[in-house]
Amino acid sequence: MVTAEIVCLGNELLMGITVNTNATYLGEQLTRLGIEVRRITSVRDELKLASECIKEVIEREPEILIVTGGLGPTYDDIQMEVISKVTGKRLIENKEALELIKEHYEKYGLEMSEERRKMALIPEGGKILNNSAGAAPGCLIKYKKTEIFCLPGVPTEMKTIYTTAIHPYLSSKIKILITECKIIVENCRESEIAPYINQTKKKFKKLYIKSHPQFGERKGIIIHFSYSGEEGEKIVAEAKRFLIDKIKENQPKIKITEIGE
Amino acid sequence: MVTAEIVCLGNELLMGITVNTNATYLGEQLTRLGIEVRRITSVRDELKLASECIKEVIEREPEILIVTGGLGPTYDDIQMEVISKVTGKRLIENKEALELIKEHYEKYGLEMSEERRKMALIPEGGKILNNSAGAAPGCLIKYKKTEIFCLPGVPTEMKTIYTTAIHPYLSSKIKILITECKIIVENCRESEIAPYINQTKKKFKKLYIKSHPQFGERKGIIIHFSYSGEEGEKIVAEAKRFLIDKIKENQPKIKITEIGE
Known part of the structure; x- marks a missing residue:
């Protein structure tokens, strides 16, 4: 059986400010594809704590890991840094991501800024997953035995990337009834x-x-x-x-x- | 800072059948007491997977661990077995728990059965936490550096035990603004x-x-x-x-x- 884990970054989940409906949504979607979701973990937006958590997931060798949250422009949006730290793939400004971010803001007549540019920093080799519902693109990184899907935490954006990119990809690979x-x-x-x-x-x-x-x-x-x-x-x-x-x-x-x- | 983790047992959480509002509730309650909730993990109702998860929590040495789910009468209600396996404290029929369970069913004119009796099996040394909203009592077990609070997964029962037993206990110990x-x-x-x-x-x-x-x-x-x-x-x-x-x-x-x- 194909196994998966879900990791959700965000102090708001641990402080009881936000109900983790992202995990429920992803759990249901993956289960419908016949994938066994083994664990769902919510962890704080802190480099050390989040990196330890992701490292442990990788050691358990699920085929799929979906990470949500922490892709935005603020100081605590550390998902890409965490993935970079765990996989050893350095963060580089991804041209495709940068173009998508520029396009997103241009639609609204807005210029790039340092904070917006930060969202184009992607671990080397990451495949960009277009986010048509927001600014920060997601990405797919293969590391050891696991495919890591990096998604934003805003539910509309997370679902948009899941349905347009991840679901078609997984359902073409996995056929379990x-x-x-x-x-x-x-x-x-x-x-x-x-x-x-x-x-x-x-x-x-x-x-x-x-x-x-x-x-x-x-x-x-x-x-x-x-x-x-x-x-x-x-x-x-x-x-x-x-x-x-x-x-x-x-x-x-x-x-x-x-x-x- | 006092740290805590929450572990929620239940395939329904991983399959996207149930939204994990228990974790949100507990996260908010503990945060209000000034406790830092470090991780929330949902894990499947399987002895091996759940035991590994709890064992890892204990190794991270949070002062508090709250476990929800898996205290009922069915075959997959394995929380006490998991705690017993991890702590090495053997399951014994707890007299106080048995009395509470008997009383609960007697109110409705119901007899004890093998399945109901199972809910009185508590790891040795566990302090019983009365569940006035349901049948299965919770318990508190001290192990290594952690106080483990074992609670049912039905939200009304979980909240009843939290508010009547855990909140008063923690707020008398912890005073952070x-x-x-x-x-x-x-x-x-x-x-x-x-x-x-x-x-x-x-x-x-x-x-x-x-x-x-x-x-x-x-x-x-x-x-x-x-x-x-x-x-x-x-x-x-x-x-x-x-x-x-x-x-x-x-x-x-x-x-x-x-x-x-």
């Missing part, structure tokens, strides 16, 4: 259905099955089935039927609703 | 104000200052000032004045609004 389905059970506690979930997992070992108690508007417990690989449709359907039958047999008072994707 | 303020600047790009932010940071070295471009309903860029320690009120006020003056002097077209906490 993911099959998923969900049911909702009501009038019960998680501990009441736990034995049947455990039995289902025991019977369908490669299946991912997880219960999510809902305490919001929609009460009940969502049970999520997911399988990656061939024959997923068959296996997920069988597992779902197995669990539903077990619950009906033992706990007829529980209401079960099958829901779509 | 955090001073914060924010301004919003409009009619400009981040790269236009970047030089003044960089100058402010250079002049007030211990200050945390960060720009957050807003692309939602409320346009503009929020600039966040934060200082931890004595004299924060004076330093934050001076830094804010310094930045506002710099912007007004150089870019009079920029609209600046000072906002409350």
